[in-house]
Amino acid sequence: MHSKVRQQPAVYYKGNMDTREIAQKLWEPAKALQQNGLAYHDYVDNLTWLLFLKIAPAIDMIEELPATLNWRILLTTPTAQQLAYYQHILITLRQSTHPSIAALFSQARTQLKTVQQLKQLLETLTVLDDIVIDDLGEIYGEFLDLYALNDQEHLVPPRSLVDTLVILTQPQLGELIHDPAADTAGFLVAADQYVQITSDCDVFEDDCIPDITPAMPQAMLLGIEQDLARQRLAIMHCLLHEIDDTPHLPVQWGNSLLMERHALPSVDVVLSSLVFITEQRHEATQQTQTLALLRHSYHALKPKGRAAIIVPDAVLHATGHAQKVRKELLDNFVVHTVLRLPQGIFYPHQIPAHVLFFYRGEQPTERTQNVWFYDMRSQSTGFGRHLRLKRQHLMGFETAFGEDNYGTSPRQGEGKKSRWHSYSRQWLTQKNDSLDLAYLHEQETNSYEGQESIWTFLESAVAELEDLRDLLGG
Structure with missing residues (x-):
């Protein structure tokens, strides 16, 4: 019967997080950055581009990148030049002859306005430091689900x-x-x-x-x-x-x-x-x-x-x-x-x-x-x-x-x-x-x-409790 299809077991990483929780960690900064003018779709685009640069060696794509454009150099670039260097990477990879890279970076142009926003995305991706490469597809799929849930x-x-x-x-x-x-x-x-x-x-x-x-x-x-x-x-x-x-x-x-x-x-x-x-x-x-x-x-x-x-x-x-x-x-x-x-x-x-x-x-x-x-x-x-x-x-x-x-x-x-x-x-x-x-x-x-009205009531109650906690000094 169809019910016998084997489900993949949960895989746990830092702090016993499973793949869904890791995807949630990737999504969390999106709301704060949206309040600072970065739309959800711009957040997802930039996180995707940076993720590709980070994992290019693991998916055998590093040789498809120019030697002077990679994740390691991006991390070590001085803060004052980091955002400009990142933009240079995007513009250069638009011209890639590799079909997947060319499609991934087609018309790529970052909407990040400050280097602090870039650093926040770089920090966000550290949650993937200990991830097995085979699980990244599942994590990214969960991340896209969260994007769809919040996108209008x-x-x-x-x-x-x-x-x-x-x-x-x-x-x-x-x-x-x-x-x-x-x-x-x-x-x-x-x-x-x-x-x-x-x-x-x-x-x-x-x-x-x-x-x-x-x-x-x-x-x-x-x-x-x-x-x-x-x-x-x-x-x-x-x-x-x-x-x-x-x-x-x-x-x-x-x-x-x-x-x-x-x-x-x-x-x-x-x-x-x-x-x-x-x-x-x-x-x-x-x-x-x-x-x-x-x-x-x-x-x-x-x-x-x-x-x-x-x-x-x-x-x-x-x-x-x-x-x-x-x-x-x-x-x-x-x-x-x-x-x-x-x-x-x-x-x-x-x-x-x-x-x-x-x-x-x-x-x-x-x-x-x-x-x-x-x-x-x-x-x-x-x-x-x-x-x-x-x-x-x-x-x-x-x-x-x-x-x-x-x-x-x-x-x-x-x-x-x-x-x-x-x-x-x-x-x-x-x-x-x-x-x-x-x-x-x-x-x-x-x-x-x-059911939705019950959840709305509970969310409102939690918000009021958090406000009360802040008022009482934590």
């Missing part, structure tokens, strides 16, 4: 959900895995890790202890990200997970919708989140882009190619162009499962979403017959800053889905008022091909709001 400008699905979608689609060695909106490469990194583990031993065996080494076979990845800053973070994320940049970068800068169809190969697996932040006045334009990316995704599939894609609710019930796209998908591909996600997983943004699971049939006549729906939203706990979606919350769905990655495992519904049952293609036609079915009675009270 982009949406990243929880890693627990990403892991579940990867496990259910089961990418295989030699398959080409595509994300048309790759962001910081969360899906691609998870897919690569899954391929490495399952290529070494049976991931569903309790006694499977994978021996992952750099020499192990890797997934073939093709990510596209139109935001240059996001692509930069994706490249670092891949580097730290030892994902190769040949024959091409795992995440390329560009717009999937503007690339010529013949320039992108057909793919075996599509894993992506097509949920984006948009202003209300631009909602129609954003929905058009989301629908276009969905069409791009299913047309990119090879025969027997499969997909798991997160989409906003509106895409699944809107009329007009959205309905035409749904009809094309249902009539020409096999949509077998829809997961209705709980509220709050994209906190702080409350954008409701579903996951579509589908594949392209071996024959053109193979198309949707029945669609199974699993409702995690109705009459259930919502999530937010303090209550995060975890893998354990998804186990009920994983069990219902079954072990076959095309959704053909034996399935049994639990009645019309249950979380899990199917609808025929004919029935969906009568409902304007809607795939957003709130078939459980919604509770009048929202448990998510209730």
Whole structure:
């Protein structure tokens, strides 16, 4: 069963900190520096560039750097010249001929205003001094999670959900895995890790202890990200997970919708989140882009190619162009499962979403017959800053889905008022091909709001106690 996938044990370092606590240490200065005018994205960029310089020898990149530009020289440069020297490093590495370094430092220019800010970042990175290089990928992934949690400008699905979608689609060695909106490469990194583990031993065996080494076979990845800053973070994320940049970068800068169809190969697996932040006045334009990316995704599939894609609710019930796209998908591909996600997983943004699971049939006549729906939203706990979606919350769905990655495992519904049952293609036609079915009675009270209000009260109480402590002199 899927629940037998082995979880990596916690690794502890200084002061018994685990990888998540180390990531928290890396993030802590961001808030103070933001108050001094350094935006979160500038903090993340600079920490990423400095991290690369620090670990370049450990990841066999030191020979790709000019001899006069490295971490050791940066640390020993006199304070008065240190910020200027750092800026010189960034400008020089923009011109690197190494594809990953060129992408990582593309248009790099620091927004640090004082050498004291630079020294604070250098000091922050000392928490990594005793870290095993193999654990840096996990730490950086946790760091990106904290960035997403505090950032107001982009949406990243929880890693627990990403892991579940990867496990259910089961990418295989030699398959080409595509994300048309790759962001910081969360899906691609998870897919690569899954391929490495399952290529070494049976991931569903309790006694499977994978021996992952750099020499192990890797997934073939093709990510596209139109935001240059996001692509930069994706490249670092891949580097730290030892994902190769040949024959091409795992995440390329560009717009999937503007690339010529013949320039992108057909793919075996599509894993992506097509949920984006948009202003209300631009909602129609954003929905058009989301629908276009969905069409791009299913047309990119090879025969027997499969997909798991997160989409906003509106895409699944809107009329007009959205309905035409749904009809094309249902009539020409096999949509077998829809997961209705709980509220709050994209906190702080409350954008409701579903996951579509589908594949392209071996024959053109193979198309949707029945669609199974699993409702995690109705009459259930919502999530937010303090209550995060975890893998354990998804186990009920994983069990219902079954072990076959095309959704053909034996399935049994639990009645019309249950979380899990199917609808025929004919029935969906009568409902304007809607795939957003709130078939459980919604509770009048929202448990998510209730839980968040409790946390807000507790945070306020803690703040008052801290103020009282300061007033009393510690």
